[in-house]
Amino acid sequence: MPAKPVRVIRLSQYITPVQPLHSKEQARWIIESERLHEPAWIEVDFTGVREAGHEFIAELFHPDTNVRPDLWLVPKNYNRCIEQLLSGYFCKLRKLREQKMQQAFAPEWLCD
Helix, strand or coil: CCCCCCEEEEHHHHCCCCCCECCHHHHHHHHHHCCCCCCEEEEEECCCCCCECHHHHHHHHCCCCCCCCCEEEEEECCCHHHHHHHHHHHHHHHHHHHHHHHHHCCCHHHHC
16 A cells, blocks of 8 residues: 555546536546556545546546556445446456555565
8 A cells, every 4th residue: 555645536526517527538637637647545535426437437547657656546435326337437446456466575586
């Protein structure tokens, strides 16, 4: 876990009745406005968000280990519809966590 304290992004502040969270562009805008390029553990709070698009979820939660290796986005307070969209992300997070655990506990002779 990164050393920086937990931050929270409240997605409800980014939605309007006319503009739900559906597009890649919206996700990119949140990434830029929240400065999601620094190492951090960030809770993404879905309270008040009833729906989100597949493209939005895929863009926001795509774990790009090359560009953002120490950025952990942790979804919170999501409903069943959003949970279905996040299921692929959860699988990727599990695999990434397992890789990091293997690297952390590998014997020194394996690292040479």
